[in-house]
Amino acid sequence: MINTHEVLNQPPPREGVDEFGSNAPLVEAVARWGRADVPGAPAPAGPGRTHRAAPDVSTLDEIGRHVGSAAFQRDAERANTHPPVLHTHDRWGNRIDEVEYDDAYHRIMAAAIGAGAHTSAWASPGVGANVDRAAVFFLFAQVEPGHACPVSMTHAAVPTLELAASALRDEWMPRLLSRAYEPALADRVGPREARPVSRSGAKHSALVGMAMTEKQGGSDVRANTTRAEPTGVDDAWGREFRLTGHKWFCSAPMSDAFLVLAKAPGGLSCFFVPRVLPDGERNVFRIQRLKDKLGNRSNASSEIELDGTAAWLVGDEGRGVATIVQMVTRTRLDCVIGSAAGMRQSVAEAAWHVRHRSAFGSLLVDQPAMAAVVADLALESEAATITAMRLARAYDDDAAAPDSSDVPEQGFRRLATAVAKYWICKRGPGHAYEALECLGGNGYTEAFPLARRYREQPLLAIWEGSGNVIALDVLRVLAREPEAFEAFFDVVGEAAGEHAAFDLALAGARAVVSEVASDVTSGAAAARARELTERLALVLQASLLVQHAPAAVADAFVRTRLEGDGGLLYGALPPGVDTSAILARA
Template sequence: MISTHEVANQVPPRTDVDEFAANAPLVEAVARWGRAAHGASADAAPADGSGASADAAPAEGSGASADLHAIGRLVGSPDFQRDAERANTRPPVLHSHDRWGRRIDEVEYDDAYHRVIAAAVGAGAHTSAAADPGPGANVDRAAAFLLFAQVEPGHACPVSMTHAAAPVLEHAASGLRDEWMPRLLSRAYEPDLVAGKASALVGMAMTEKQGGSDVRANTTRAERRGGEGDGGSGSWGAEYGLTGHKWFCSAPMSDAFLVLAQAPSGLSCFFVPRVLPGGERNAFRIQRLKDKLGNRSNASSEIELEGTGGWLVGEEGRGVATIVQMVTRTRLDCVIGTAAGMRQAVAEAAWHVRHRRAFGALLVDQPAMAAVVADLAFESEAATLTAMRLARAYDDDAGEGEQAFRRLATAVAKYQVCKRGASHAAEALECLGGNGYTEAFPLARRYREQPLLAIWEGSGNVIALDVLRVLAREPRAFEAFFDEVGAAAGASRAFDAALAEAVALVREVATMDPDAAAGVARELTERLALVLQASLLLQYSPAPVAEAFVRSRLGREGGSQVGALPRGVDVAALLARA
C-alpha cells in the first residue's frame, strides 16, 4: 500500500537554540561596548576590517554575558516560542464594565503574554540601565531587549516605554519620583491594577485624532486643582484635571502614563496613574482597542479622559521638551526592535535553506538562494551594529560629543533601519516558500510586525524633517556625527566618495529655503544613515561583510533587489556568519 502522508524534506523546528550565542554581531557588540568592556575605549575593537576575533567574545560564565546567554536559551526554547505564538493568536480583549455594570476599563491578556513580559521584566530588559547605570549599561540592556523582541515583539512596547520613562521621572516632584522610580526599577511583574504595587510599567499617550504627530494641535485640557501650593497632592507636586481624548494609547493596562495636555501656559507633560494615591481608580476610559495589522499581542487603544487626575512633570508649557527624552529612547528601541526582527528573519531563512532540498541539492548550496540569504544577513548585521553603537551613546558616562552624536544618529537610524525592516521580512519570508506565508511559521507574523516600527515614534517624513531641524538648530550634532563616521575614512574608496557626497549634500541643504530642503530631506537622511552603517561595518565587522555592504549600498553595484549582489562578494563567508 502506498502511504500518502509521509513527511519528507521538511525543515526541523528551530528550537533549543541559544539565540545570543548564535548572533555573532550581537555577541561582538556586547563585548566591545557592554559592561564587559568597562574601562576600555570603544576604539579598542579592530578597526582594520578584520572584525572582532573569537577571543573578544565575553565568557559565558560571568556577568552580563551569562545573563544574555540565559536569555538566549530561554527565547530559543520551545516553550517560549509557543507562548509567543499563543500571545499573538489569542489577542487582548477589552472589558469596559464588570458583570454588574460598573466601569472597570480593563484589558484581558492571555496567560502566555503575561509569561513573556514577566520574563522580559525579570531579566531587566526594561530598566536595568537605569537601575545600575554606568559604561555599557545601555548596551547590555539593549541586547536583552533585542533577544526578547526577536521572538515576541508585542510585549516590547510597554517594556520600551517603561525604560524610556525613567529619565523623564527625574523631572517630577520628589515625592512622585521617590514613590514611583523604585517601582519602575523593580524586576517583579504584577499585572493587576491595584494600590500598593511594588512594581510598575509606564506608557505614554500623546497623539489625538485631529493631530497625529502634530502634538501641538492637541486639544486635551489640563486644569489646575487646588492652590499654588501642593495642589492637593502633597509631595507629588501640582495636580491637574485632564479632559480630552487620545487616539492611540498603547498598553493601556500599564500602571501609569505620561500624557500631553494643554495647560494655561501651553502644552505640558503629566503623570497619570491608573490607580490614584487613595486606592481608587482614576478616570481612564478605554473606548475601544485598535484592530491592527500586526502587533496583535499588544493592546493599543483609544481613551477618553474625564477630569482625570494628572501631576505635572517638568515645567508647565514645556511638555514637548519634557517628553522628548522619552521619545528619543523609544525611537532607539524602534531601531533595536527592527534589528531584532531582521535577526529573526535571517535566522529562520538561514535555518530553512540549510535543511531544505530542491532540484537535487540543499537550497544553501544553490547560488541564487545563497546570495539572497547573504544579503539579508549583512543588512541584519548593519542594523544590529548601528543599534548597539547608539545604545552605548546613551550611557551615563557619554560626554557632550556622544550626546550630540546620538541626537542626529538616532534619527537617521530610526529612518533607515526601520524602513528596511518590512522589505527585509518579505524577502526572508519568500525564502521559506509557501510555508513562510502561513501563520504556522513565525515570519508571517514578523512580516506584519515590521512596518509598525517605521511608524511608531515618527514615520519617515517626521524623522526626515527632524533631521532638518537638527541641521538648523544643532550644528554640533552634525560635527559629532561626521567625527564618528569619519573614523573609517581611507578604508574604502567607495565609502570615501559616499562620505564626501553626504558632507556636500549637508552643506547644500543648509543653504536651501525650508520648502526646498524638505524636498530632499529623505534623501539626506538616507545618505547619512548609509554612511553611518558603512563606517561601523568597516571599523568593526569582518571584511566580507563590510565589503558587501559598501559595494552594494554605497557603490550601487549589483541590482536593486535583495540577492542581486556585486560580483566577487564572498557569499560563503557571509553565510557562515549568518
C-alpha cells in the same frame, strides 16, 4: 504501497537554539561596547505580594537559550493568536476598564522584566549598561515583539519622571526599576496623607506608558485639544490638574501610569496620570476600544477618554514637548533595536530553512541564487545590529553619570537616533518579505513566524514618528544643532582611509549636508530631507562595518549599498562577493 503522509524534506523545528550565542554580530557588539553580562537576578516582588514567577535568566547566554526554547516560541505564538480582550465593566456594571491577556503574554512579560529588558541600564548604570540592556531587549523582541512596547516605554519614562516632584519621583521610581512583574492594577495605593511613604498595600513594581496622539493631530501634538485645568492643589506630588479629552492611540493601557500631553493655561504640558489614585480609587481612564491592527496583536493599543482625570504636572508648564522628548528619544532608539531584532529573526529563519530544505537535487543553501539572497539579507541584518548597538552605547553617559555628560556622544546620538530610526525601520518590512519568500509557501502561512514578522515590521517605521517626521527632524538638527553633525561625522570618519568607495560616499554625504544647510528652512531642503537622511544612514552603517566587521561583510555592504554595484532587490550581488563567509555568520 506508497505512504502519501510520510513527511520528507521539511526543515526540523528551529527550537533549542541559543539566540545570543548564535548571533555573531550581536555577540561581537556586546563584547566591544557592553559589559558582556547583565548583572543581578530578578528582584522579589516584596513582602506579602504575589507575582508571576519569572525564570532566572540573568545573563545573555541564559536569555538567548530561553527565548530560543520551544516553550518561549509557543508562548510567542499564543500571545498573538489569543490577543488582549477589553473589559469595560464588571458583571455588576461598575466601570473597570481592564485588559485581559493570555497567560502566555504574562509569562513573556515576567521573563523580560525579570531579565531587566526594561530599566536595567538605569538600575545598574555604567559604561556599557545601555548596550547590555539593548541586547536583552533585542533578544526578547526578536521572538515576540508585541510585549516590547510597555517594556520600552517604561525604560524611556525614567528620565522624564526625573523631572517630576521629588515625592512623586521617590515613590514611583523604585517601582519602575523593580524586576518583579505584577500585572494587576493596585487595589490600594494608600491614603493621600501618607504619601510618599512606602506602603505594604502598594504594588512594588510598575509599568509606565504614554499618551500623546489625538485624532485631529497625529504627529502634530501641538494640535492637541485635551485640556488640563489646575485644581489649585499643590501637594507632595506637585501641582494637581484635571484632564479632559480623547487620545487616539494609547498603547499598553494596562500600565500603572502614563505620561500625557495636555493643554494647560500656560500651554502644552506633560502630566503624570496614575491608573489608581493615592486613596485607592480608580482614576478616570476610560478605555473606549482596542485597535484592530495589522500586526502587533499581542500588544493592546487603545483609544482612551479622560474626563476630569487626576494628573500631576511634570516639568514646567508650557514645556510639555521638551519634557517628554527624552522619553520619545529613547523609544525611537528601541524602534531601531526592535527593527534590527526583527531582521535577525527573519535571517535566522530563512538561513535555517535553506540549510535544511532541498530542491532540484541539492540543498537550497548550496544553490547560488538562494545563497545570494540570504547573504544579502544577512548583510542588512548585520548592519542594523551593529548600528543599533553602537547607538545604544551613545546613551551610556546619561546612565553612568547624569551630572557630567559626554557632549560629543550626545551630539552623535541626537542625529544618529533620527537617522537610524528612519532608515533601519523603513528597511524592515521589505527585508521581512524577502526572508518570508525564502520559505516559499510555508513562509506565507501563520504556522511559521515570518508571516507575523512581516505584519509587525511596518509598525516601528510608524511609531514615534513616521518617515517624513523623522527626516524633517534631521533637518531640524541641521538648522538648530549643527554641532550634532560635527559629532556624527567625527564618529563616521573613524573609518576614513580604509575603503576608497566609502571615502567617496562620505565626501558625497558631506556635500549634500552643505547644499541643504545653505537654505535649510526652504521647501527645497525639505524635499531633500529623505535623500539626506538615507545618505547619512548608509555612511554610518558602512563606517561601523568597515571598522568592526569581517572584510567579506564590509566589502559586500560597501559595494552593494554605496557603490550601487548590487540590484534594487535583495540577492543581486556583484561578482566576487564571498557569500559563504557572510552566510557563516547568519
